Amino acid sequence: MKRLIKRIVGIGSDENFMHIIENVEVLVSKVLSIFMVLVILVAIGDLGIFIVKEVFTVPYGKINTTLFKVFGLFLNILIALEILENITAYLKRHVFQVELVIVTSLIAVARKIIILDLEKVNGVDIIGLGVAVLALSISYLIIRSSNYGNRN
Numbered sequence: 001m002k003r004l005i006k007r008i009v010g011i012g013s014d015e016n017f018m019h020i021i022e023n024v025e026v027l028v029s030k031v032l033s034i035f036m037v038l039v040i041l042v043a044i045g046d047l048g049i050f051i052v053k054e055v056f057t058v059p060y061g062k063i064n065t066t067l068f069k070v071f072g073l074f075l076n077i078l079i080a081l082e083i084l085e086n087i088t089a090y091l092k093r094h095v096f097q098v099e100l101v102i103v104t105s106l107i108a109v110a111r112k113i114i115i116l117d118l119e120k121v122n123g124v125d126i127i128g129l130g131v132a133v134l135a136l137s138i139s140y141l142i143i144r145s146s147n148y149g150n151r152n
Contacts, residue, residue, distance in 0.1 A: 022094070033088060033091070047074065050070065072114060075110065079111065
């Protein structure tokens with residue numbers, strides 16, 4: 001009976017509780033990575049269907065306007081791959097890599113800029129995107145230089 005009481009009390013200890021939380025984090029990360037792989041596969045299929053449809057149905061000369069959509073779809077897949085890399089890096093090291101998060105954010109902002117319709121956007125939005133790119137670039141430089149400083 002004393003052993004049972006010790007086990008029950010032991011589950012409530014900080015060390016055992018943190019171990020349970022870490023196991024839950026790993027399980028959630030694995031499920032997220034599986035879902036992200038499915039999202040990537042669906043996005044690749046969507047891109048393939050879009051390209052085939054546009055190449056064979058669009059009149060000559062209109063493909064230039066759809067190139068921005070194609071680039072946007074490509075960048076969506078790259079963003080999904082970066083997110084998958086973030087998840088797998090977490091599974092390997094149990095630490096979020098800030099550099100990967102910033103790079104993913106830069107890709108997302110670049111995607112927004114590439115597919116931006118300048119006729120429908122006002123100047124404040126463009127300034128906001130510029131500020132976002134500048135802030136993310138500075139953040140990336142700071143993180144990258146601090147990582148290299150720690151390695152030497």
